[in-house]
Amino acid sequence: MALRDLEIRALVGRDRIYKKADERGLYLEVHPNGSKLWRFKYRLAGKDKRIAIGRYPDVGLADARRARDDARRQIQDGLDPVSERKRDKLVAAYRGANSFGDVAREYIDKMVKDGLADVTIVKANWILDQLSPIASLPVSELKPLEVLSALKRIEARGKYETARRSRSFASRVFRYAVATGRAEADPTAVLKGALIVPTVKHRSALLDPSAVGELLRSVEHYSGNQLTRMAMRLLPHLMVRPGELRKATWDEISAETAIWAIPAERMKMRQAHAVPLSRQVLQMLSELHELTGPSGYILPAFHTSRRPLSENTINQAFRRMGYSSEELTAHGLRTTASTMLNESGKWSADAIERSLAHVDRDAIRRIYNRSQYWNERVDMYQWWSDYLDALKLQGKGLPM
Incomplete structure (x- = not known):
């Protein structure tokens, strides 16, 4: 006979667990402490099975019957309610762990x-x-x-x-x-089209030759820390990102081959980069080697040789020299080099891009360019250092 709510509420605990049947395999399990638990008993593939539905009165009689009917439909479809519940729990746990x-x-x-x-x-x-x-x-x-x-x-x-x-x-x-x-x-x-397009802000850079010459002379007379001055002297010649220079180590520098080999893990595009070293740069590195060589960072931090020069050191030095962030940044010196080298008309755009470590997206073309433009880049770096020296001495642009 089907159960009724009034009858269920009247059930009390006994010495042992006992059952009160409803209909179609649904029954209530009453425990000695008075708790009442819904169970559904069914038979599948020749085996008796049961599934817990919930605690009364949290799960009322009508809800328990709906859960039983859902389980019966699964059985009719050839599914095992116990297995399906386990699967649902695994899916829920999987989703919960995959936010x-x-x-x-x-x-x-x-x-x-x-x-x-x-x-x-x-x-x-x-x-x-x-x-x-x-x-x-x-x-x-x-x-x-x-x-x-x-x-x-x-x-x-x-x-x-x-x-x-x-x-x-x-x-x-x-x-x-x-x-x-x-x-x-x-x-x-x-x-992609739902967000406001930010205004492109180009990094501050000196593009007038006379202004570049003035900067170079100011750097030579910089009265601050000697390592900072050396960093500011080197950076315009090398065309690298400031972070790549700050973290350079002596084992990457070869005075014999006049090459600075920057490993891939330090490069923005994760591609190893080789920088030709002009005579001027080799001379500056020789001076620097006496201060910080023969191992470790070529430009260590002021307080410890275990860390490189601080990220903001060069830009802070430019501010002390009177250059605002709108006029000049360490990174902007790359723009200075790129602009003037392109305007000279002497060098191919590919050689300049390769010197700036702008990686070609075409892998085959990238390999070709790496070998094709090396000799041109060696000549270009030397010409660039010579040109910077001329600007520093005369304070005005010379014929390209």
Whole structure:
């Protein structure tokens, strides 16, 4: 006979567990402490099985019957309710352990193993912090609107470039989730036109030859730390990024071959880069070797030789010399070199781009260019150092 709520409420515990049947395999299990648990008994593949439905009164009579009917339909479809429940729990646990933040951190770990630069890893973790509103949500269930909402929060602070970079990072995380079977698609793909396009700000650089000559003379008379002055003397000649010079070590420098070999892990594009060393640069390195050689960083920090020169040291020196951040930055010296070398008309654009370590996306062409333009680059570096010396001496542009 079917149970009724009034009858169920009247049931009390006994010395042993006992059962009160409802209908179609549903029954109530009453424990000595008075707790009442719903169970559904069924037979599948010749075996008796049962499944727990819940505790009364948290699960009422009507709810227990609906759960029983759902289980019966699964059995009719050839499914085992116990196995299906285990699968659902595993899926729920899998989704719970695969939030956007979890997958993003796993993707960042992969970036570390792939050997990406420390600064790239730090930026990736910082961007993940910016995406905190979606970090706890299952990566497989995130919709474009939810991602856009997180990006718009960044935009609302006026951080248009950060929003753009965050969308790009999120896209890489979603693609990684798809590749590892934890998402079906990248919801950021439809958001490319939904963000404000940031205004491109070019790095401050000196482009007038007479201004470059004035800078070089000012550097020669710089009264601050000697290592800072050496860094400012070297940087215009080398065309490298400031971080690449700061972290240079003596074992990378070969005075015999006049080459500075920068390993791939220190380069922005993760490609090893060779820099021809002009006579002027070799002379400066010889002077520097007496101060910081023969091993370790060629430009160590002021307080310890175990670390390179501080990231802001060169720019701070430029500020003390009277140059504002709108006029000159250490990185902007690359723009100075690129502009003047192109304007000279003496060197191919490919040789200049290769000297700036701008990697060609065509792998075959990249290999060809590396060998094809080396001799031209050697000549170009020497010409560039000669030209800088002439600017420093005369304070005005000479005929190219």
